[in-house]
Amino acid sequence: MIKTKGINHIALVCRDMKETMHFYTEVLKMPLFKTVQLPDGGQHFFFDCGGGNSVAFFWWEDAPPAAPGIASVKKFPYDAKTAVGSMNHLAFDMEEDELEAAIERLQDAGVELTPAVFNHDDSPQGYSEDMHDGVFVRSVYFTDPNGIMLEFAATTKEFGPQDVAHEPATMEAG
Template sequence: MAGANTEFELRGVNHLALVCRDMKATVDFYQGVLGMPLIKTIELPMGWGQHFFFDCGGGDALAFFWFPDAPEPVPGVSAPKDLPDRGELVSAIGSMNHVAFDVPPERIEEYRDRLVAKGIDVGVVLNHDDSEFGVARDVHDGVFVRSIYFKDPDGVLVEFAAWRRRPGGLPGDVRHEPKTAADRTGPPAT
């Protein structure tokens, strides 16, 4: 099997931990809007805050910390300023750019409509391919994933991604040389 891990038996994502401003608003969004069951809640010791876990499918969890003294986010630094189909994708080194949930390919348009009906600002369905800009207007054989993007109450960029074919199986799926810190055009590291 291409890409099999021979070092460690990794079985997927246990959980991804993010930080929220308002745990109730976070529960209302992830459980109430997206339907993810709340599976574990923790009050942190010494008044440090809370840590809640949601089942996001496939045995994986999405977790949130609430800290009473957490600093405010900086859009464009800690997260992209807007949705990718609106021209925003960049976030800072060390930030979490977005979290993507796998959804059935035949339901991507339905899920977009359902989110819009719930009052969520959702981008257009993107057909990701290997073209110059990485997105095609129409679905064709080269489209490997279709997705939609939206934000949670804290500005976390969320994606519903629907594989049309799993990557790693075709020649050219892995063909680019990795860039180094010397290739950066942004401010130098401090």
Template sequence: MSAIQFTGINHLALVSSDMARTVAFYRDVLGMPLTKTIELPGGGQHFFFDCGNGDSLAFFWFPHAPSAVPGVTAPANRPDRGDIVSAHGSMNHVAFAVAPGEVEGCVEALRSAGVDCTEVWNHDDSEYGVAREQHEGVFVRSVYFTDPDGISLEIAAWTRPLVADDVSHLPRTAADAIAAG
């Protein structure tokens, strides 16, 4: 089999508890155009938003979907407020790309719309993975917030090209988790 030639993400599908509220947030607050709506058999819906670069963020709405369980189906907290662990197979967060010079403006726009968000985080390879100020070791800058359903979202900007030295850790296993207790 030849290698698959990916061209990006077609769509990431999440689940909404209130599609009207989801549309109001993603279209009206974040400015993502609503591009496709589908009525599903059984009364559900599937809506698609353009999140840039030909990629889409989609939402299902199911009339009988179970409620989210913070700390299981998604992180219980934003990174600045505590533990961000979520269960195996869960979606931890969605990160939307912006240009490096746009991050601070995104914070202003989110706050102007009444969205509670973090300060800008400068991710680097230091002990805690975050620096107070931007420096040449910062590889991505980001801001974190949640949507009305508690879905963890991030606006992120790469600050430099990633190189071979950026891949320097061995992947851990389920056995490592057991050993860690």
């Protein structure tokens, strides 16, 4: 068995390292702890997102442009599909009592958020406007300056065997 301890970092690509650094250090309050100047002229910066985890960004002057609707979400929750092999969004774990303060901090910084907190549940639409016993995660979605969809997510219950109830889909004919 391979024994991992979790995710060390996720590496994303930004369009402007200075703008990205400002957003992650000043708005999200994630300390910058390592910078690398790459031999090809690019950069690789690492931000501490808590719990021993980090978010890293590459920057290259000649990076291909963003591809919303293919490599990133166009507009959540209305147009959230992305291509196979792409990253849909990055969710940061936080305590539920921190969620409201985080929302307020984002609003104060002028960050556009989803209209409301999503109470994720097992209903047909996947969320409820109201908090109830079936809610398993409460979250808010927003994007960084690169158009990367981010989520602040607070788990509200412990999971058990009853939470694994669906057969995996396949492209093969049934």
